[in-house]
Amino acid sequence: MRQADRILVIDDELQIRRFLRISLKSQGYEVFEAENATVGLELAATSSPDIIVLDLGLPDADGNTVLKELRTWSTVPVIILSVRASESEKVQLLDDGANDYVTKPFGIQEFLARVRNLLRQSTKAEDETGSIYDDGYLHVDLLKRKITISDAEVHLTRKEFSILRTLIMHPGQVITQTQLLKNIWGPSHTHDTQYLRNFIKNIRQKLHDNSDEPRYVQTESGVGYRFIDNRQTKP
The missing domain is CATH 1.10.10.10 (Winged helix-like DNA-binding domain superfamily/Winged helix DNA-binding domain)
Known part of the structure; x- marks a missing residue:
């Protein structure tokens, strides 16, 4: 069997992390958690995630800064998770390398569908480059x-x-x-x-x-x- 897809959740809200952990694990994903940017970047490098879920309001750095740092050395798909909902900010984050954007509060079924879609896109891209x-x-x-x-x-x-x-x-x-x-x-x-x-x-x-x-x-x-x-x- 293929190894379970790995999802890294970088969010300082314990309740959000717990909610996502339960929901993602119920779908067979392996979940890693980070409560701040520092731990998140380390786990992004060491846990080989297939998708990163990134909150913008982290205690030690803005999520956009984390995204820009990630994009200097990783192409892993990133879903932004945030209460910020302005169109200009969404556009800027997508331009900076985010793959999708989910606004809090959110429906878990829609979120899981976005995860599946990104995983399909990532697998297809890898197949096309030669797996x-x-x-x-x-x-x-x-x-x-x-x-x-x-x-x-x-x-x-x-x-x-x-x-x-x-x-x-x-x-x-x-x-x-x-x-x-x-x-x-x-x-x-x-x-x-x-x-x-x-x-x-x-x-x-x-x-x-x-x-x-x-x-x-x-x-x-x-x-x-x-x-x-x-x-x-x-x-």
Whole structure:
């Protein structure tokens, strides 16, 4: 079975979080909660959410600031949840990268329908960019999070898979260490380059890759990493 879609709720109102948690879990979603912007950004980076529900009136930062920060390193769909209902503000938030806007108070059935719609759009977009990498030796299903080498299953941790997924989604492009650290661990970990190198080493070992003569993960010294798409070199 496919892993349950993950929803991150960033809202300082405990009652709203509880209401959404119960409603979303009843539909089979995995729910993460944050009561402020700081925790929300950390969870956005570490929990790999499929959708983020973001309140604007957070105690430590305005939700629009959080949205702009998210959009510097993540394309995860965001639903804004707020009592603010002016048309100009809605337009500005959508222009800044929000995918949908729900005004409090709201009906839960409509909210769940919006969640389903965004998940469908996200899955379709991922399918169109290529959810499966297969060069005849390495097979990676990005949707099912399944990896095999010569039909033997390979087990990566969640963070190892997130790194590999990011690289595969940008074949041939250099992904900087800062981008990877921001994307996987959050904006407060951009200097943890040795930590990242250890994860890259583990990924290479599991893929039977060689850093000296890389087949998949190539190091760009002092900059980052590049995924080698071997499908392009096949006759």
